[in-house]
Amino acid sequence: MIKQSEPVKLFWTGGWDSTFRFIQLLLIHKMVVQPYYIIDPERNSTLIEIKTMTDIKKALIEKNPDLNHFILPTIFKELRQIEKNEQIAESYKRLALVESIGIQYEWLARFCNAEGIKNIEISNETAIFDEDNRTRKLLGDDLDRFETERGVYYKLNERVKDSDKYKIYGNFIFPVFDYTKLDMIEISKKEGAFDVMKLTWFCHSPDRNNRPCGKCHPCRTVVREGLGWRLPFVAKLRYYTWPKLRKIANLMHLVPKN
DSSP states (O other): OOEEEEEEEEEOOSSHHHHHHHHIIIIISOEEEEEEEEEOTTOTTHHHHHHHHHHHHHHHHHHOGGGGGTBOOOEEEEGGGSOOOHHHHHHHHHHHHHSOOOTHHHHHHHHHHHHTOOSEEOOOOOOSSGGGOHHHHHHGGGEEEEEETTEEEEEEOGGGTTSHHHHHHTTEEBOOTTOOHHHHHHHHHHTTOHHHHTTOOOOSSOOTTSOOOSOSHHHHHHHHTTOGGGSOHHHHHHHHHHHHHHHHHHHTTOSOOO
16 A cells, blocks of 8 residues: 655656666655656757656556555656756855766756745665765765655755755755665565666667667666666667777867767
């Protein structure tokens, strides 16, 4: 039975990590889930991600029709409609000088601030390679660990509420810091949901046939984290050849270095 408590707010993209958390909340912790998705019109994979989320919900409900009542309609917000916030923008710029973090954290922080949303879950797993754990390294000892009915999660301590860290990450909860992508495979298999996990999407720059490119950061991360089987053959070729071709092109001044 799903617990009749306040819905868990979750940033969901149809990607591996956030879908794992989506499944975990529903099947393991028995919670009602309220998904959120920010529409970035410049992201080549936006329509694929939206379709992927629809397919995942359909697959889960086919397995367990009762879930239809506990997956709330996804709340969509267009990036251009999110209110500007100079303080958040400046905090992000300063943090980005310390650690390489994605620009999405800036606009997710602005979204939460504008909408008055607190304690929304964001899915950052533990990467196999320590250099990929940028968010956790940045937040460091200012994270507190909580054990709740929705499982273990981490959140920034309010002692740093005046910091740049808190302006960006203060409204977020981190529920999958203790899992690697390989852990997620084992858990989803145990819950009978690995077939659903295989529906997830990850590539930011799909090719003309809507297949993973093998060149973008998410594609490269998939391979680094032990999920290289998710790339089709052509994408694997690009994965292994693209860095060498780019290096040659840089040397010949054919493409920008950054």
